[in-house]
Amino acid sequence: MSENLESVVKTICEGFSNEKSRMMDIVREVQENFGGVSDDAMDLIAKQVQTPRVEVESVVSFYAFLSKEQHGNVVISLCDDIIDRMFGFERIKGVFNEALGIDVGETTEDGSITLETAPCIGMCDQAPAVMVNNEIFTEVSGDTVTEIVEQLRDGVAPERLRRRLGDGNNSNPLVSAAVSNNIRKEDEVIFAPLTCGNALKKAIAMSPNEVIRDIKTARLRGRGGAGFPTGMKWDFTRGAQGEKKFVICNADEGEPGTFKDRVILTERPQLLIEGMVIAGYAIGAEEGIIYLRGEYNYLRPYLEDTLQKARNSNMLGTNVMGKEGFNFDIRIQMGAGAYVCGEETALISSCEGLRGDPKNRPPFPAQKGYLGYPTSVNNVETFCCVARILDQGAGWFSQIGSKGSTGTKLLSISGDCRRPGVYEVPFGIKMTEVLEMAGGEGAAAVQVGGPSGQMIGPDDFERTICYDDLATGGALMIFGPKRDLLEVVEYFMEFFIEESCGYCTPCRVGNVLLKQRLQKIMEGKGEPSDLAYLEDLGNSVKSTSRCGLGQTSANPILSTLKNFRPLYEALVKEDQPFQPTFDIQKALGVAKGIAGRSSMHFAE
Amino acid sequence: MTKEQENIMAKPKIATTSLAGCFGCHMSILDIDDRILELVELVDFDKSPINDIKEFTGECLVGLVEGGCANEENVRVLQDFRKHCKILISVGDCAINGGLPAMRNTISLQECLDEAYLNGPSTQNTSGKIPNDPEIPLLLDKVYPCHEVVKVDYHLPGCPPPADTIWEALVALLTNKPLDLPYELIKYD
Numbered sequence: 182m183s184e185n186l187e188s189v190v191k192t193i194c195e196g197f198s199n200e201k202s203r204m205m206d207i208v209r210e211v212q213e214n215f216g217g218v219s220d221d222a223m224d225l226i227a228k229q230v231q232t233p234r235v236e237v238e239s240v241v242s243f244y245a246f247l248s249k250e251q252h253g254n255v256v257i258s259l260c261d262d263i264i265d266r267m268f269g270f271e272r273i274k275g276v277f278n279e280a281l282g283i284d285v286g287e288t289t290e291d292g293s294i295t296l297e298t299a300p301c302i303g304m305c306d307q308a309p310a311v312m313v314n315n316e317i318f319t320e321v322s323g324d325t326v327t328e329i330v331e332q333l334r335d336g337v338a339p340e341r342l343r344r345r346l347g348d349g350n351n352s353n354p355l356v357s358a359a360v361s362n363n364i365r366k367e368d369e370v371i372f373a374p375l376t377c378g379n380a381l382k383k384a385i386a387m388s389p390n391e392v393i394r395d396i397k398t399a400r401l402r403g404r405g406g407a408g409f410p411t412g413m414k415w416d417f418t419r420g421a422q423g424e425k426k427f428v429i430c431n432a433d434e435g436e437p438g439t440f441k442d443r444v445i446l447t448e449r450p451q452l453l454i455e456g457m458v459i460a461g462y463a464i465g466a467e468e469g470i471i472y473l474r475g476e477y478n479y480l481r482p483y484l485e486d487t488l489q490k491a492r493n494s495n496m497l498g499t500n501v502m503g504k505e506g507f508n509f510d511i512r513i514q515m516g517a518g519a520y521v522c523g524e525e526t527a528l529i530s531s532c533e534g535l536r537g538d539p540k541n542r543p544p545f546p547a548q549k550g551y552l553g554y555p556t557s558v559n560n561v562e563t564f565c566c567v568a569r570i571l572d573q574g575a576g577w578f579s580q581i582g583s584k585g586s587t588g589t590k591l592l593s594i595s596g597d598c599r600r601p602g603v604y605e606v607p608f609g610i611k612m613t614e615v616l617e618m619a620g621g622e623g624a625a626a627v628q629v630g631g632p633s634g635q636m637i638g639p640d641d642f643e644r645t646i647c648y649d650d651l652a653t654g655g656a657l658m659i660f661g662p663k664r665d666l667l668e669v670v671e672y673f674m675e676f677f678i679e680e681s682c683g684y685c686t687p688c689r690v691g692n693v694l695l696k697q698r699l700q701k702i703m704e705g706k707g708e709p710s711d712l713a714y715l716e717d718l719g720n721s722v723k724s725t726s727r728c729g730l731g732q733t734s735a736n737p738i739l740s741t742l743k744n745f746r747p748l749y750e751a752l753v754k755e756d757q758p759f760q761p762t763f764d765i766q767k768a769l770g771v772a773k774g775i776a777g778r779s780s781m782h783f784a785e
Numbered sequence: 786m787t788k789e790q791e792n793i794m795a796k797p798k799i800a801t802t803s804l805a806g807c808f809g810c811h812m813s814i815l816d817i818d819d820r821i822l823e824l825v826e827l828v829d830f831d832k833s834p835i836n837d838i839k840e841f842t843g844e845c846l847v848g849l850v851e852g853g854c855a856n857e858e859n860v861r862v863l864q865d866f867r868k869h870c871k872i873l874i875s876v877g878d879c880a881i882n883g884g885l886p887a888m889r890n891t892i893s894l895q896e897c898l899d900e901a902y903l904n905g906p907s908t909q910n911t912s913g914k915i916p917n918d919p920e921i922p923l924l925l926d927k928v929y930p931c932h933e934v935v936k937v938d939y940h941l942p943g944c945p946p947p948a949d950t951i952w953e954a955l956v957a958l959l960t961n962k963p964l965d966l967p968y969e970l971i972k973y974d
Binding site: 759761762763765767768769770771772773775776777778780781782783 | 857858860861893894895898915917919922923924925926927929933934935936
């Protein structure tokens, strides 16, 4: 064991006060320093923070960004979501394979570069996208790949790779990312011009209960997708017993096809922070956490700077804005590549330095959340709405949108359309209008709300986007008439299999079985009873899984069985009641090779 | 009596087999105890380890299959059962899921054989060879549940399914009544 490892690990742990609840930060830093968290490193961490070694390993083995194996100093992650697959993933993967001489999952011989894939990194409107360490490259062409590899070979550090900086704050020196905002439509809630501090001033002039009352009057509902009334959540958290309370911002935007929070974090982080401070005031919390997905690490320096500026102007800190006794500060918790952490109880586990396992509910986070204290977890966009409501008034807000769904909604639109990007629209807008705006009129299908949402066809395009009809966290993926929709479904199932935390059987096993049966049908070996099987098993997974991920993981199959049934029926052979997937010759191949003889029962 | 009348008068036939199983499900069949006397009133046994009839003598109403398919002989027997039995039932977790034998499914066949016959810590094999007599059926690349190989009509879960479960299922089938298993007979945790 090298002395260097020992001393660096010690320093890192001490940097987090040897606090095991900061395990995520500790292992992330070790990973960054050594390209992996080796067995030795795990032993050292366990000793230093005085926790069983298995606690360390369970974290390292859980998250995609962490690994026991040594990675190269440079890790190239190709974004492998369905939209990237539609826009050239295979092509650029091929160029990388050739230029580096390695396949996905391998490291170059000199140990310097590792090639990986990652599920959606939040750049669907500018696919295909690639991450080189923390740096993002979008609309990547074969030439870009060659250029990146050449520079890396010449020893250029990832952060110094040539790139064309994006618009807005993407060009800010603290961000300097080759990412475009693609804000296509601005409305009056999120993207309206910003005057920092107005909302907070108005909030602290009221009592916390009055603030919550305003949020209730505005009828604000959570923007992450589930649509729980924000005011009610805060009321529960405020009323819960606990020495301390916490506000957590869910910026773990991991739903494939969703990227609106990235744009808020780039262009309106002040609004988010103000909303969080107001939440802290309303529920009686002194600490806030922004749980930022690992893929958005490139935004971290800018967000840290924005937080510092907020501290300098006393929007954070002690006696916030002169309000005697109201103290509030925010820290950023980095995620490490786990979709399930977007589920609020898994997110809390992750903040506590554990595997991203969902927790049993009840107790709900509002009663017992982060470290056992009452906690309100809200989406990035929700906090932004809060700040506007306090500034402009609950009445103003509730006039926007539809009756059951007030305000505006950010949509992340990608896929087969001429104008992919972020749109701020009032709730209640029809899908046809959205498709027209985005230039996706000829769509054969739209995936509403990412893989966990539903796929709808033209028959449903007159429906409206709101909590009571087409509910969505904002992701709309558009598929043109030439796309094979079952391939899309297959990809979504693959995604859920990969991202299942493995805790409960329906989700861990059920999704594998669903995908196998789907593939059987896609191979033309389907029989009529397979459709009933998919429906039956899908509903079991839906009703018996432990958390939101599992409960929605069968949706790609269930919603297409409902809305696109002819696609399945065309592949199912009515006349052949049993279609075995079993192939005796294939099954005997290995044994014949080993034994050096042919089968005695089955002639070739 | 005409042949047809003979068929109607004759008792229905039943066949059983253990593929890649441990015979535990057959033990459970025997656990119906003295009801086996009632059973022989209802049916005749064809191919089965219970009476040691090796090959089918005719068509059967019900085939009970224990165990999944681990080798080519299992596949041949299972296909034979499908051919001769009107109703085929997977009995027990190995037939339904592959069960314990399927634990090898995540390990390559070569590795399994090496560990079993050459490298295992308790292996005593002076020949240093993996047995390869032509009589030994070739292993499949992995263990398959029965319904992936042939059409299976019913599944009786359990490791093993309790005798009462098997009994109730058989009687329901033979008397043409709906099967109504109480919760206790299909609950396994």
